Each structure stands twice: as structure tokens, then as C-alpha cells.
Amino acid sequence: MRRWFKTHGWLIGVLAVASFAMLFRLGAQPIQNWDEGIHGAVSIDMVERGDWVTPWYAGGAYFRKPPLKLWMSAGLFEAFGINAWTLRLPNAIAGILTSLLVAWWMWQWRRSRWEAFLAGVIVATMRPIFFHAFRTGEMDGLLTLFTTGALYCWWKAVHDAAAAEHEIRNQKSEIRNKFKNRMFKFWSFGHSDLFRASSFGFRISRCEWWLAACGAAIGLAVMTKSAAGLLPLPIIAAHALLTGAWRRIRIRDVLVLVLVLVAVAAPWHLAMTALHGMTFWNDYFGWHVVKRATEVLHNPTAGTWWYLPTLMRKFSPYAWWLLPALVIKFILSGAEAKRRISQLRMDATPSTASRAGEILRRSAPQDKLGALLLLWFLVTLALFTIAKTKFEWYLLPLYPAAAMLVAEFLAAARNVA
Template identity: 25%
Template sequence: MSRKSWTVFWLAALLLLFVFNGSLLITDSVESNYALTAKEMVVSGDWLSPQIYGQYWFDKPVFFYWLTALGFKIFGFTEFAARFFPSCFGLAGLGLLIWGAKKLFDDKTAFYSGLVLLTSVEFFLISKSVITDAILFFFFSAVLLFFYLGYSTPQKKYYYVMYAGAALATLTKGPIGFLLPGLIIFLFLAVTKSWQEVKQMKLCSGTLLFLIIGLPWYLAMISLHGDAFTKTFLGTHNLLRATVSEHPRDNVIYYYTLVNILALFPWSGFLPQCLWQKFRKQGSWQRPDDLTVFLLLWAAIVFVFFQNMATKYITYTYPLLFPAALLLGRYLAVKGSRVFSRGYLLFHGLFYAVLAGAVYWCRFKGIAPVQDEFLVLLTALAGLGLVYAVKSCNKKYLTAAVAAMALFFNLAMIPTVAVPLSGLRSGKQLALQLQNKYPEKAEIGLYGEYPTSAVFYSGKKLVKLLPQDEIEGFKPKAFSWSSKNVMPYAELKSYAGVKDNVVVVQRKALQGFMDNADTYLLLAGENKGWYIVQG
């Protein structure tokens, strides 16, 4: 590929990953937990033991909190700061993919693999989100990429990078950072009957490197916090998550199938024929080469592993995008425009038309505060026109046209859909009102869903209020999802009965509040679904 092509590619990547990051508010309930924990790390000066609401918080290892806290130290407590390192690691993951594709295949495959990852829906979303997955993606992918480079080349020093990556993945997400890549490597060695390679894998020195990087923080936490750390971190956030569903409605067999069809769009339509040609050649079945076997195992084991976990999150299978992008990039590089059947282009066009229609419908129905919906419609129509024009004039540019369509559509969705939706799922406006109206009050009661983002933005202590009969079930208990309830809480009736106490009540919970508060309160204000009342 030409230098000009690569220059355009990296400029597009920078634009997609960093544009509007300062306009996307910190949302509840996931992003705000990470952001508030990192903020308290900076404010408290304790960079060892993560805290939230002034309480020790053992849901994740420390590495992502360090990065987010560092972002806050550099840029202040802003949205851009919180999203800075996820975007940086999104860019790093893209660079790792391209570098790996050049090592494993060639420059053309690297370019197409990069296009697939850059323009896929999930890469775009996760690389702009205040969550651990962009960082895990980079280290998880590095473990497996450098394993295969060590396995397939005489350069056995690659294995040291594998061990270092596993240690940093473990500091980012926990035991899954080395257990799941280890399972993939084990099964690959079993399938290919390559056990002799174990002797070359620097087991002793590599394991020592892994322990030097990954173990000290865990030992420090066990020394400082003992059972409180091991029971919460290993018990609740690892063992319980794997065996007891946190969101039972998502525990269905097709969950990750649907997730990954969307995650890889607009390239997911090529997966069936890509996989088919890996196993069929000239009308007969064939065994794929070792590299293809490794990439297929990588993707399949990630998919099956998380499909069989009780708790499911959309982002869990994100690591399979790395091998999927390599497989699809190679397929596109070899087959070229021949992969674009009429059926695929029709599916491609219908999908964007449905997305654009959904945006307009949300605006029309008042379901979400979507802005400039006509920009989304115009982008979709212009992009579809571009794809079909290229198909008619010069088919060899079809891949670039589809990628450009995805890129511009994603960019159009940020200000028109993502920014207003982040406002809908954030407590920032409530926090600013509380700051302006009650600057002297450090503590405010809250009844309804708990917006951690309001704590992040306001710096105030928000006390969750509960009826007397709900308090016992709410108290945090070991090996239970209630262990996540570490925010301050109080009994509703006694708190609301204190003169001059300010209480924020969620609009949909107002009737329950009136039924349980058993006291008269004066309405003091209203903000986007929240009432502010005062005794």
C-alpha cells in the first residue's frame, strides 16, 4: 500500500478515536464507577488501593484506574481526560494489529485488517468508553500475537513479550488476563501436537517476568486488606460473575451471536464465506494451515468461553475482533472486489437505512434527545450512493468505499446520537444544579436509581435512601451481588424527617417516596427527571 493510503488511514483513526471525546458525558452505571474511583485516587493520594465513596473498592485490578487517574492529573477532571487513555489504547491496538499482520502476512493484508478493525462498530464504541476493554484488548492480543510469533519463528525472545502482556492483562482485568490466553495456547498446542515447543517457551524466566510485573500489587492488597480483598475481588467479581448471572435476562444462547454480528459490522456479512473458503478448496475439504487454526481457535474459544459464563456483558467477547480482523483482512486482500455480492450490498444498504430510520423515529417519538437526525439520514444516503457508484464505475475501490461509508456514518452518529444519549444517561446536569443551589451542603439524600456520575461531577456525598424493609437486603454481603452496594445509605423516613435536609427524588420513584417518607417536604426544584425536595 502507498504511503498516502497509510497517511489517510492514520488521520482517519485519530479523527474517529479522539473527536468529540470532551463532549461525551460520563454515563451511568459503568463509566461513572471507573471515573469516580480514579478521581478519588487522585484526591486521596492513595494510588494503591482503589476507593469509591470513600470506601475500598475491589471490583477490578488497579491498572485502568492508574491510567484514568493519570489522565485526570494531566487534563483535570474532564470527560476528555477520562476517555484519553481508552482512545490511546484503541490506537495502540490498531497499531498492534497492523504490525502483526505485516509480520504474519504482508502489507496489503495489514491495511485491510486495519480497515476492518477501525471501521467496525465495537472498536469505535469501546475505544471511546471509560471501561477496561480497550486496554485489555491490547494486552490480551499482545499475549497471543507474540506467542505465535515465538512459535512460528526462530526469535524465541518474542515469548518474553507474551509473559509481560499476560502480566499487564492480569493487572487490568484479573485472572482472565492469563487464564484465557493460556487456554487458547494450550488447545492450539494440543490440536497441532506441538508439545515440543513448550521447551522453547522460556517457562522459568518468562514466569519470573510475569510474577515480577503482575504479582506485587496483588500481594500488597492481600497484605493490606486480607479477606476483604480476596472474598470481594476473587469471590464476587470473578467466581460469582462466572456462576451466577448478574443480568439473567441476557443469559440466552444467541446473545453473543447477535452481539458479534453488530460488533463486526459492516464486515460481519463476509464471515460465513471467509470461513467456508478456509476449509474448502477446489471442491474438497482441507485442513487449514497452523496460522489459520490459531486465529480460528482464538476467536472461537473467546466466544464459547464467555457464552458459557453466567454473567454476560456486550464487551466481553471484544478480544475476538483481533483474529477476526486478521482473517477478514486476509480474505479481502486476496479476493478483492469479488467478495461484494449483490446480496451483501443489499444487506449493507438496508442496515444503514434501518439505523438512520431508527434515529429519526427516536426523535419523532421523543424516546431519546437525538439532534440533527437529518444529518444522519443524509450521511447514510450519501454513503450508500458512494458505494453503489463505485460498484458501477470501478469495483476495485469497493472495500475503500464501504470502509469510508462506515467511518463517516460513525462520525455523524457521535454528535447527533452519542452525545445527546450520554446526556440522557448522565447525572451531570443534576450535579451542576446541586452545586449551584446548595454550594454549602456536602451531603444530600437521594431516592431512586443511584447516579454515580452525579457524585463524580458534584463532589458531594449522595446518600441512598431506602425504606426500612429494604435495608437488610441492600447491605453488602460476601459472595453476593449486594457486595457492590458500597455507596452511603440511610433509612428514608428518619433522613427525610430532619429539618433542612435536601433530598433528590427520581420522578418515577416519587410515589414510592411519598408513601414511605411519611413527612411533608417542600418542592425546591426539578431537573431532567429528578425532583429536589427540602424539609
């Protein structure tokens, strides 16, 4: 236990800072925000009606959002009474968990207690947590947690798949050497080889479990905020294609992710379809997803690049380091890509040209979290910039990536100094 505290004591520090930031005077402010008030009223209706399938508001069916956050609030209302504290508690807990997850992820990536602590504290103290996020009763805080969780699970799956591939490649090389040296005998494939084979199988299984967890997190994100919950999918696709990670993920693994996602998100949507038909989909998806993406329904003064100054303003005081962190990460990613292409050109003689993909894949670094963070930030920013209707809280899912990039940059600057 003492050894654990010595190595991971910083995690308790992150927990303390995040708990204070999220829970201190959580219910002191009255419910004033429009969305927060509506979601609270819907949860109260859910308790009073006893209808946990169809949300209701002001006497009519409420088709705007999925019910996961509404279920949480309704359950807390029944257990602890109806007040602002219970309405906001799920998001506050989501904020604490997001801070801890980002800190733990940073630790697994960099093995630096300073960087891990800094990343968690940035998430817990950035300005966006105070509005429409972790200290209010809307749904965006939970969405941020599930998006972060899904991408963490994807990173772990790719990491385990790479480790398993490396191990089986070593096994093949070892057996090939035995043949070459004429020392291989059938009986030599004994317990140690079987143990390594079983270890490889365990890692493949663990990869599948991480992808199943990724699918579950995306499914919960969909049940929190509809199509916005699918945000991890284009990030994962871009990362898999640009880093070559897709070569390590089998079709069966992808099916596991998809099936778990559907198993989590589909039942409520099917129930609502059975109860309300296309009326539900016209409002739920047609108006609140398609219309918001293609037309300016709110905030008409927001121009195309409105998110850039908004991001710099809302991410204070850490925004000053975000731009150099992004630039340096982009330069390093470009340098790594040029190195891989250069090696590909040197190695890909006419006799080895058919192995171009293999050369490119093997020359890539095992850990691609830097690329994932960059894509996470850029894909999220690009998608919501393209959408016509803009709100500052739409960017909340990218802030954990920004926190990790800034923490890495500040740690590097500290080491240089």
C-alpha cells in the same frame, strides 16, 4: 526513507483513520455509562487521597477491578485536569495501537499492503469501539490491546523457534554429509559454522524475548481486568497442542513467560492481600469472577446462544463476511490436517512408526497464524458463552481476530474477482 514510505505508507493511512475514529470529539459526550462513571470517580479519589494501592469509591475500598486503567486516568487527571477527555484517552490510545498492531501483524503474515490496511481499518471503524471500548472510559479497550499483543508475541516466538529449529537441522544435515563423504575434518568447523551456531543461539534468545513480552502483556491484561486478562493462555495452549508448536517451545521458555507474567501481576495482588486479607479476594475473585461465571448476575434475558446474534449485530458492517471467512478458514484448516494425517500414514511404515510425531511436525506449515486466528475467535466465544453472566463487551478481545479473518477473505475474493 522514500523506500520505507513506498513499502509501508499504508501504515500511515491506518494511523490517520484510527486517530480520527478514536480521538475526534472524544470528550464531547458527557459521562453517562455506569462503569465509566464509577471508574472516573475511583480515579478522582485516588488523586485526592494519594492512595495508589487501594482504590476507593463512595467511602469504601473498591475491590472489583485491578488498578492499571485507574492509575492511567488518575495520572492524566493530575496532568491535564478532570474531564471526560482525559478519562477516555487511555482507551483511545489503546484503540489506535490495536489498529496499528493488527495491520502490522497482517503485513508480516500476508505481505499484502491491501490486506494489512484493510485489517487495521476494520478494527478502527467497527461498531464496538463506540461503546464500552476505545471511546469510553472503561477497561475493555486496554484488555483488547494487551490480549492482541500477547498473541502477537506468541506467534513471533513460535515463528522464531521454527526458524531456529530449521537452521540447526540444516547444520546437522551438513555435518552428517561431511562425515558421509569422508571430507569432514576437525579444523573445518571454522568461523562460518561458529557464526551459524551463534545465529541459532540468537534466534533462541529472541524466542525467549518474545515469550517474555507475551508474559508481560498477559500480566498487564490481568492488571487491567483480573482473570479476563488470562484469556490468551487457553488460546496459546490450544494452538500449541493442535499445531504441534509445543514441540518447538522448551520448558525454560514457558518458565520465562510465567515468571514475567507473575512479576508484572503479583506485586499489587500481594499488597492488597497484605492490606485487606480474604475480604479482598472474596469480592475481587469470589464475587466478580466466580459468581459472574457460574450465576446470572446481570442481563438475565441473555440465553445460552445470545452472543451469536450479538456478534453479528455489533460487528457490522463487516459481519456479513465474517461467517464465510470462518467457514473457509475452518475448511482449509481441516484439509491441512487431513493432508498431514495422510502423509503420516504413507510414511509411517513399521520401521518408521516411532517417528510419527516427527513426520507430523515436519509436514506442518511453518506459519500457523490462520489456525491461531481461528482458535482465538472460537476459544474466546466458547469461554464467554459458557459463562452465565453475559455482556456484549465481553467479546471485545476476539474482534481483532475477526478483523484479520475478514481482511484475508475480502482480499482473496478480490483476487478471484
